Amino acid sequence: MSVGIRHDDLRRRNRAMVISAVRRAGQPSRTEIAATTGLSHSTISAISSDLIREGILAESKASEPVSLKRGRPQVGLALNPEAAAVLTVVLSLNFLSAAIIDYAGQVVAEEQRRLDTLTMPRDELIRECMAIVRRRLDDPDLDVRSVARIALAIQGITDSPARAMLWSPITPQTDIAFADMLEDEFGIPATVENDCNMMAVALRWRDPDRYRDDFIAILLSHGIGMGLVLKGELFTGTHSSGGEFGHMIHRPGGALCRCGRRGCIEAYAGNYAIWRNATQMSEDSQPVADVSDADMRALAVRAREKDGPEREAYRKAGEALGFGLGSLFALIDPAPVAMVGASAAAFDLIEPALRKAIAQTAGGQHSGSISFDTEPNELPLIREGCAMRALSFVDQQIFAPGAQMRPGVRKNVA
Amino acid sequence: MSVGIRHDDLRRRNRAMVISAVRRAGQPSRTEIAATTGLSHSTISAISSDLIREGILAESKASEPVSLKRGRPQVGLALNPEAAAVLTVVLSLNFLSAAIIDYAGQVVAEEQRRLDTLTMPRDELIRECMAIVRRRLDDPDLDVRSVARIALAIQGITDSPARAMLWSPITPQTDIAFADMLEDEFGIPATVENDCNMMAVALRWRDPDRYRDDFIAILLSHGIGMGLVLKGELFTGTHSSGGEFGHMIHRPGGALCRCGRRGCIEAYAGNYAIWRNATQMSEDSQPVADVSDADMRALAVRAREKDGPEREAYRKAGEALGFGLGSLFALIDPAPVAMVGASAAAFDLIEPALRKAIAQTAGGQHSGSISFDTEPNELPLIREGCAMRALSFVDQQIFAPGAQMRPGVRKNVA
DNA sequence: CTAATTTTTTCGAGCCTCGAAAAAATACTG
DNA sequence: CAGTATTTTTTCGAGGCTCGAAAAAATTAG
Structure with a gap:
């Protein structure tokens, strides 16, 4: 059974829609948002003024590309970089990196480290991950309170709710519940993502024309991985990251x-x-x-x-x-x-x-x-994907909160 | 871009929800519907009284299973069989069948026919399909106006919008746009479905406990086909029926x-x-x-x-x-x-x-x-799946009409 | 400086859902 | 058999949301 739509869901969903329109389009005017969402100007006006008042969006006065048309010029809306931040961690073979990304998607700080993941004992591997997160969060330039989400990407199989690494080629260790550990340690919601899935997410943001509703990202590396987007949604297995x-x-x-x-x-x-x-x-x-x-x-x-x-x-x-x-x-x-x-x-x-x-x-x-496209450098792609995934979470779950889906929501197959 | 939710979508979606709850549960009371949909009793009351007034639902006084509890007894809501009807056509190797199904899902009339699909010329194959539909619609006992949907299932590959058969093992013919033909001929909206997909749909209605969100139906026959349900939705390829x-x-x-x-x-x-x-x-x-x-x-x-x-x-x-x-x-x-x-x-x-x-x-x-389950008889399964698919269409598109999704609706991958 | 044009905001109307209370329909109780 | 308890269903007013129309704001053209 799908769950009914409550009255309060309405505003929540439309808020999320507006935020997502801004994230995608860069600096759309209210009019453009009304056009892409199909909502009326009045609604967009109301929602965006809420979002501006809450410090989530900001009017972009900076780049005014003098609208050659006559009439009142459109004023672009942009994500307020200071509204929040997210932290990405990428763990791959012998390599660990972390970055702080502001709400507008810009990298604020970054750290990279070599380590011998294949021989490292379980505790030490976990400790290294926690330590790099701690160092990033301790950065004095950063307002820690603003870090709203951590996304850790790892080569290998993760579970379908994105809570744990189940198996990975980069370490003999299995079943590490990174998400719980990070949440317990730092009190920040976290997910554990499959690296190839993040590649696919990033490709879609980088080139939405080519990578639109259905495409395949294949990682040719020591092993072979895949990220799959079908009908506009990241495909995952029923229990694991799948693919x-x-x-x-x-x-x-x-x-x-x-x-x-x-x-x-x-x-x-x-x-x-x-x-x-x-x-x-x-x-x-x-x-x-x-x-x-x-x-x-x-x-x-x-x-x-x-x-x-x-x-x-x-x-x-x-x-x-x-x-x-x-x-x-x-x-x-x-x-x-x-x-x-x-x-x-x-x-x-x-x-x-x-x-x-x-x-x-x-x-x-x-x-x-x-058609095949090639991209030799996977790490930036994985980090970008993580960043977008974490930011989208903030967009939808934190800045447009409300009636969350309950468990057991079922769709109608026929 | 996902499209925003208009205010009028609300009622439409919740109407669809109520109808679907009744179709699934059989004879649920208003209270049960409120529980499964999460909507308030007042809302369910309002929607169901609308639906009853419109002749879509009916209060089931027939089977009163004397509620042993005290208090006002629940009154079950049921689909009104006369609200509409659908027509299913199943075309398989050397065999053609058609059936009229009432809105409650009961078979009203049926016809089966043997024909030599492998050698039959294109025109004749199409003519036979049209003829069996015409004979069913000409049935004097039937109010033709009530037939709201035709679903034709065929072995082989259909296109992803369910308009045409692209290729089939049962005939050398290819690319037959059955849906357009049926709509032009009878003025009733029609779809062309893959037989194995319909099997999967039917299994889900037959045994929703076992075949819930993720399962696979494999047809072991002259050829091998598959119907796949993932995350509660029928999986189709991006262009064709896929699988x-x-x-x-x-x-x-x-x-x-x-x-x-x-x-x-x-x-x-x-x-x-x-x-x-x-x-x-x-x-x-x-x-x-x-x-x-x-x-x-x-x-x-x-x-x-x-x-x-x-x-x-x-x-x-x-x-x-x-x-x-x-x-x-x-x-x-x-x-x-x-x-x-x-x-x-x-x-x-x-x-x-x-x-x-x-x-x-x-x-x-x-x-x-x-675990594997076996079901030697595929034809009833295919017909049931067709019936449920057509009925669900009536439930959602005809009895809960309104703001339809526009083309180009995109989801957020990250 | 005025008119035209385009964007954005304001405001009232119309729906929708919700909670509380009332009404309805039955079982229990003495 | 009448009164009470209990459960379901309906009614009704409140609060919110989106929409369209109109107003306000901000700019260009002449």
């Missing part, structure tokens, strides 16, 4: 994967798999723990130079990715794809076999029209 | 599929594939056009009797389905599965290999807890 594209089965009983199973896409397309094939090791051999970006770049150079095991390794990676995408397209129909991560720089080596494989699948009818 | 589980790739370059490609799950688990393997034909040989249910039953009997090619064929089917489900579970997390269709009766032969395969995949961690 474990890298562990769809490419060849039943095939190459040994880092996850211990056989034949996963990752066991052909992850850096370790490309490395394993390029060095002509057996597909049954244990994946190496890490391949440096420099080694992978050297591999790509050799693969471009001459036909040999290196080129063949990339071909196999492309084939695995292609058949995987083909299966995915069978389920969700073809959609734009972004290839993210260091190995996206070698996408020229991967693409031919990938396209050839897709052409042999149900998605193949449109294989020509499927 | 082409049968054409996910099981073995790259493997057995020849009916679709002309190689290695699809269907090329191992469809009836024709089981038949091909059981009769020890090459995996490269052309799929047969049809295998009778009797032949398949005989095959299952032989497979149960002794180990041999028949049993091996079922084992291969189970393996393909298992690896496919494993890949699917990697994307969406494990969920309850319903196996529907004639071959579901042979699920005992399929299950062992299927479970063994799932155990080798990412979903395998929970392979023991994944």
Whole structure:
């Protein structure tokens, strides 16, 4: 059963709508907001004057781009940077970073740190994360009270309510309830997000024309990850962050994967798999723990130079990715794809076999029209995604509070 | 941009909520509706008295199950069967059926017909569909004006707005815009639905406890189809009905599929594939056009009797389905599965290999807890799903009309 | 400086939902 | 069998929200 709409929900939802319109459009005038939301001018006027009085929005007098039209000039509304702040934490292989972002989305402060996540004991890993958050919050320039949300992104599987890391390739530890820990320690609401999901979120903010309602972000790295947006919403599994594209089965009983199973896409397309094939090791051999970006770049150079095991390794990676995408397209129909991560720089080596494989699948009818974009640097993307996710939470849950959905809200399938 | 909520949407949505509560619960009292929707008694009272005055609901005096409690007895609200009617059409291999369903969901009239869909020319196929609809609408007992919606379900791929059949295994014809044709011919709004999606819809109405927010319905028939419900909503592709589980790739370059490609799950688990393997034909040989249910039953009997090619064929089917489900579970997390269709009766032969395969995949961690249900008869399920889908449309769009969503409504991904 | 134009605010009307109280309908009680 | 308790349903006034129309504000064109 869907829950009925109470009268007080109305204002709450329309407030959220106005905030979100401002966040998306930058500096829209009240008139523009009325147009995009479909609400009347009077309503927008009332809501925005509330929001300005509360210090959430501000009239932007700064940049007046002299409206060439005659008539009263539109006055842009902008997010007030001081209305709140959020903190993002990105935890990836041997690397931890944190940043404070103001309400308008600008990075205020940042810190990066190398650490040996693979060997680090559980307590120390947690302690490092807590410590970097504490250092950012202790920044004397920062009004701690304004930090309204923490978003921690991590490679690996998180649970569906975004409370905990369930499993991660960057550490042998499992089931770390980061969200609870952060909330207990700092009293600030927190979520734990999957890195690839955050990449997808960021891509949508960066290029809403290309990445609109349906698209796929694939992380080509030591492992293979995916962030999936369908019908304008981030797709997650029913229990976990889901979208474990890298562990769809490419060849039943095939190459040994880092996850211990056989034949996963990752066991052909992850850096370790490309490395394993390029060095002509057996597909049954244990994946190496890490391949440096420099080694992978050297591999790509050799693969471009001459036909040999290196080129063949990339071909196999492309084939695995292609058949995987083909299966995915069978389920969700073809959609734009972004290839993210260091190995996206070698996408020229991967693409031919990938396209050839897709052409042999149900998605193949449109294989020509499927477009791939590459973005070698995943970390900024992940941080941006975290920031937008945390800010959207503030927009909707803190600055437009009220009747929250109860548990057990069900939709009507028919 | 999501669109703002207008004041008049409020009543519309809450009306829809009340109708849907009655449809789901059968004969709920006003008090029960207030509880499930979270709306106040006064609001429910006002809305339901409107609905009764408009002839959409009726107070059910018939079955008074003498409320053992003291106090004023609850009076149940029920859908008024005469408020409207819908027409369902199910087109499957060599078979066409149509039914009139009253607003309360009861079948009023029904007609079934055999026809040779595989060889029938395009015009004749369309003519047959139109004719069966016309005959049902011409029924003198029926008030034609009350037929508010037509839902046509067909095996194969339909487009995402449910207007046309794009491709179907039951006919060589493609791209038939049934919805437009029906609307032009009869002036009644119509949709074209994928058969497996309707199965999923029906399962949810039949057993909402088991098939609640996330589940999978798989049709084991000549081909392999899937209906998928995720987060309480029917999952469709971005352009088509999507969910082409049968054409996910099981073995790259493997057995020849009916679709002309190689290695699809269907090329191992469809009836024709089981038949091909059981009769020890090459995996490269052309799929047969049809295998009778009797032949398949005989095959299952032989497979149960002794180990041999028949049993091996079922084992291969189970393996393909298992690896496919494993890949699917990697994307969406494990969920309850319903196996529907004639071959579901042979699920005992399929299950062992299927479970063994799932155990080798990412979903395998929970392979023991994944439960399978079987339902050998798909046709009633498809018709029920069509009926519920059409009725829900009437509930929401006709009896709770008003500000419809505009195109271009976007949600906030972050 | 005045008129035209466009944006934004103000104000009253019309709905909608809600809570409280009243009305209705039954079971219990002596 | 009448009166009381109990539960459901309706009624009614209050408070809020959005809307349209009109007014106010701010600018350009002439």
